Amino acid sequence: MNNAKWLTKINTIEILLKKGNIDFGNVNYISLTDHKEISNRSKVEKNDILFGMIGTIGNPVIVKENNFFSIKNVGLFKKNEDLINPKYLYYYLSSWFVEKIMLDQELIRGTTQKFIALGGLRMLPIPLPSIDEQEEIIKEIESRLSVCENIEANIEEALEKAEALRQSILKKAFEGKLLSKEELEACRQEDDWEPAGLLEKNAEDTKSGAGQYFTPRALIRAMVTCVQPEPIKTIVDPACGTGGFFLASYDYISQGHDLNRDEKEFLKNKTFHGNEIVANTRRLCLMNMFLHNIGEMDGETFISSADALIADEGNRYDYVLANPPFGKKSSMTITNEEGEQVKEDLVYNRQDFWVTTSNKQLNFLQHIRTLLKENGQAAVVLPDNVLFEGGAGETVRKELLKTTDLYTILRLPIGIFYRPGVKANVLFFDNKPGARDPWTKEIWFYDYRTNVHHTLKKKPMEFEDLEDFIKCYNPSNRHDRQETWSEENPEGRWRKYSYEEIIERDKTSLDIFWLKDDSLTDLENLPDPDILANEIIENIEAGLESFQALMETLKGE
Structure with a gap:
């Protein structure tokens, strides 16, 4: 040089x-x-x-x-x-x-x-101040600044897509494909213009955070296919909703194995365990189980109504399959001296947690690691903030890399959940015994978000959409994998990063993308206007939710 x-x-x-x-x-x-x-x-x-x-x-x-x-x-x-x-x-x-x-x-x-x-x-x-005090100040600063950075990123992405939406509308207009007012009104009169059914109506009630009841069934099936649960092993979901993960696991085990009598008995009465704090949802879950021949009507219930995060009950399981509730902060409703019902932040003080925080997803992630047996497997749906948030989030990520083998992250597309603005991922990891060196050696990322467009009605996510991910994941031998990304193929969705590369990233961030968003540059193949509009709404909703979380945090100080 x-x-x-x-x-x-x-x-x-x-x-x-x-x-x-x-x-x-x-x-x-x-x-x-x-x-x-x-x-x-x-x-x-x-x-x-x-x-x-x-x-x-x-x-x-x-x-x-x-x-x-x-x-x-x-x-x-x-x-x-x-x-x-x-x-x-x-x-x-x-x-x-x-x-x-x-x-x-x-x-x-x-x-x-x-x-x-x-x-x-x-x-x-x-x-x-002392070095220890400096580190505490840094944690508090970063836990708030990461929210600001997320807001900024969502707004920037929405503004970029707004221009793509403008071009898509113009393209449709000059192709003569835009709907007239009469055609649009006719669509509104269709029977399926508003989703029907008890669960779907609950899922649309975003104020109740009820979107967690409806994890896309295609995603559940793909997660179960990757984990491959075996007979005579236990499965827990600490936020089980209506039991989607239980039903998919039951089908996978019963249809994929020639079970003997003892294995059938274990599958029926001893395999599944969970928590659901919403009474109506818990009843729906139990009904679902009984209808699928899981459990006994007069037997001991395996779905607890207790808050899973309150304490470690000491039980350990072979598998955790879960999609914990959306919403960043844990809270409880109390009646004050004036007789009014108000919400107060709920902080779980548990000795088995790496860090004390009111962040609900970080608490669920710590709890899930506790639930696993040594070498137990987890597949968990978690929002983006778990991957990038500073302060407590950085502490949890570092400890997760150290104590478990976090080997795969699936970046999910927007538009697949009933709650708008949700940007989520699936984390796959195995619990490990105590060791001096970190257990995570490399993390494989599959980007199924960039240039992927789904909506709940017109283009819902199907199991076939995730088959390429499952193939890359290679459930039969996940230690034998091949990247589809390379310098020669920069559009590959499957890419690995070493532990050393991850730990050097700011705040040990796992919020990693490498693909270019074609919807912003490929004017010839723009998505339909309604898809782009939906994605803009998702980004703005995510930004507003982050604003709300930051405001609640600052109010409590």
Whole structure:
């Protein structure tokens, strides 16, 4: 290498320091001799912090790896990790307090172009709590900022799809395929314009969070096909709804094996266990079980009405198949002194949990790991926030990678759940005994979201849609897999990431995509307007839900 990257006042402040990252797409180059001379004065290393000094003041960035570059007119805060956590310093330098100090003390100068001198940076006061306190502050900051980032991503995606929707409408119009008002009104008069049936009506009641009752049956069947439950083994669903996972597992075991008498007895009365706190739903589940010859009318019930998260009852199971309730926060309804019913946040204080949080999905994930026997298998539907949320979320992900073999994540498309705005995934992992090294070695991702368009009525997800995923998953021998993604085939949906690659990601994020969204670029093959409109609604709903969760968190402080 004959030259080195060169970050200067010209191309750094406005272009290269973006949202906490360094963009090397637009750099100048200098000779190695000049690079070495500059590095003697200001060598940039991993976990140092860069700070814009000219033009746009600030935009701090944590250097995430030992890269080969030099700086000029960019402030450099050298790491001292015994004294201060780099993330703590980064968040402090990003805060309004630092900007106020610089203005109050008149550290920012210049008329045509603003700048701050190196001496001014050295005058910045930095509060220094203990390292442990710094880490707690970081967790609290990141748990909230990750919600903001999710909101921003959903809104950006909705805005991008809005232009695709505009083009799709125009395309349909000039092809003569748009419905007239009379045709649209005729559609509204059709019998199936509004979904019918008790469960579907419950599922549409988003205020009750009832969408969890209706996990798509195609998805349930695919999850069971991948896990391949065996006879004389136990299955639990701590939020079982109407028993969809139980019925699919019963069919898989009874139809896929030639069961003897003892195996049939075990399947009927000892295989399935669950919790459902909604009384009507629990009754529907029990009815479903009896109609499928599971359990006895006068026998001991295997579906508890207790809140599964309250305590560890000590029972361990071979399989957990579940789609825990949607909604980020756990809460309970109480009657206050005025006789009014109000909701209060519910925080579960359990010794077996890695972290205490009011986040419902993180609590269910921790509980599910507890429920598993050693080498027990889990397949769980969880929303995107579990993959990227900071603070408690990062702690849970790190512990999950360490104590289990998290080997597969299926990214699900939007438009398959009754509750709008749901972006979900299926996590497949095996529980493992205690060990010094992390059990997770690599995670295989299947992106069935990008460029996939489903709606509940016009294009529901079918089992056949997931057959390619099942083939890639290879249930008969999941240790023998082949990526469909490669540099030569960048459109492949099946790709693996090593533990080392995952742990180096910001907040140990598992929110990974690599495919390009063709609906934003391929004008020739645009999805129908109603599909695009539905996806925009899903993104906006997801953003609004994140706003609501953040507001509730801030209200409680």
